[in-house]
Amino acid sequence: MLELRQVSYRYPQAASPVLEDLDFTVADSRLGIIGPNGCGKTTLLHLLVGLLRPDRGELLCHGQPVRSRADLRALRREVGFLFQNSDDQLFSPTVLEDVAFGPLNLGHSPAEAAEIAVHTLENLGLHGFEERITHRLSGGEKKLVALATILAMRPKLLLLDEPTNNLDPQTRQRLIDILKNLDLSQVIISHDWNFLDHTTTALYALEEGRIHRCDAAQIHVHRHLHRAGDHPHHHHP
Ligand code: ADP
Numbered sequence: 001m002l003e004l005r006q007v008s009y010r011y012p013q014a015a016s017p018v019l020e021d022l023d024f025t026v027a028d029s030r031l032g033i034i035g036p037n038g039c040g041k042t043t044l045l046h047l048l049v050g051l052l053r054p055d056r057g058e059l060l061c062h063g064q065p066v067r068s069r070a071d072l073r074a075l076r077r078e079v080g081f082l083f084q085n086s087d088d089q090l091f092s093p094t095v096l097e098d099v100a101f102g103p104l105n106l107g108h109s110p111a112e113a114a115e116i117a118v119h120t121l122e123n124l125g126l127h128g129f130e131e132r133i134t135h136r137l138s139g140g141e142k143k144l145v146a147l148a149t150i151l152a153m154r155p156k157l158l159l160l161d162e163p164t165n166n167l168d169p170q171t172r173q174r175l176i177d178i179l180k181n182l183d184l185s186q187v188i189i190s191h192d193w194n195f196l197d198h199t200t201t202a203l204y205a206l207e208e209g210r211i212h213r214c215d216a217a218q219i220h221v222h223r224h225l226h227r228a229g230d231h232p233h234h235h236h237p
Pocket of ligand 1: 011012013014018036037038039040041042043044
């Protein structure tokens, strides 16, 4: 559905590119992406949703180049992006307004948008959160509400940037349960191996500007080495 073809990207102030001649296709499945800090995982996701434009190469959606603003709007209609920092995603006074914002923007009436929002919150176990003040929520609650704002727009693909950062263990487990039950393609960047193990079926490693698939044997070895599970660390295939 989404594809980066021979993409290079360098931040304006940076001496060298973060990603070079990168090919990456998001097929219909649940992908995890791992890689050391600063290797360009967030940059990769931002390129995939058009938040950054490649210096060279191209972003394609359903095989068509994403060039115009209309192309980008069409892409954003299908792809939801959960930011690493929920405060980048939540801006309305109340939870209901935040979650209804997307459906309203898509042309639903206020009553329909509110109904979609209530329903989405309920599905995420957030019934009763409607009138809560967004900026007073805990970090974990914010993460789930941010996810609700995206799911209310019914995307076909969900991209998640380090979703377990700063999450308490209960919310982390809730997020695992929610993501597993979502009938929707997902790309998840995380250093939390155990989380990816639960939520994804294919694993890619990003290293020195290149991305490659990790095979099942490496995942298997990893499981044996880290049976206890979820302490954050990096893995170099
Ligand atoms: P990751 O998500 O893998 O930790 P990032 O994609 O956030 O990596 O960053 C990749 C590299 O680009 C890092 O060296 C980072 O410091 C640099 N970088 C990220 N954002 C910017 C920016 N806005 N301007 C300049 N350099 C940046």
